Amino acid sequence: MELLSIKVKKGRLNEAAGAFHTYVVLKVQNLKSTTIDRRGSQPCWEQDFLFEISADEKGFIIELWKKGLLWDSILGVLWIPLATVEHATDEGPGAWWTLHSEVVKSGNEIHGTKTPTSHEILLDVYFALPFDIHEDFDCRGNQRKAPLQDTTHSHQDTHGNLSSMDSGLNMKENKLRTDILLQS
Known part of the structure; x- marks a missing residue:
């Protein structure tokens, strides 16, 4: 499993769409998330x-709605292949994407979009790196030391020597239990 981070930043819409409230819908696997709606040609x-x-x-x-x-009616759609998404430790400036009016499918599988519209959207899309391998990459996923696929660090490797009793959450839980027992 990987963490996909998407920041929906801004839009550049044609003047006709500027008179309406617009919002963005993200469809990732079986999940659907929606931004708040904004009015204007530069939401x-x-x-x-x-x-x-x-x-x-x-x-x-x-999707832009x-x-x-x-x-509601759709103004544009964009399919982003995960193979083009970089790994990074934090947010970047993003990139402007042109929205399209048609989805390209083969059977039930989406392969892309076609027929550009006059609408663009500024997105910052990246795979969030686990906290324990940040030192191997700069802020936009460029390799410093070891390639990601050769990295064997994990949360378990870093903290594997801690017993469950030593972790911060369990220590607080044990203190609460002790306090409750003392009050009884």
Whole structure:
């Protein structure tokens, strides 16, 4: 499992869409998350999303929607292949993506999008590195020492010598139990 971090930052929409409230929908595996809606041709969402995903996924969908009186309508869609997503330790400046009007499918599997629209969205997308291998990478996933696939560090390796009684959470739990027993 990996942690996919997506920050929906801003949008650049054509003037016609600027008169509406718009929001972004993220579809990752079987999960769906939505930003708040914003009005204008340059909406600013600045919302962070974190998804725990399996490594066998091919990509995910970003959709831009316009709020309507009776129903909402889609303004654009984007499919981002996970193979293009970098590993990083923290947020970066992001990249502008052009939204499209059509999804390319083969059977039930999405392979991409086509037919660009005049709408763009600024996203920062990266796989969040585990805290114990940050020293091997700079802030945008560029390798410093060892490649990620050869890294064998894990939370268990780093803290494997601690017994469950020594961990911070269990120490607080034990103190609470002691305090309750003393009050009885």
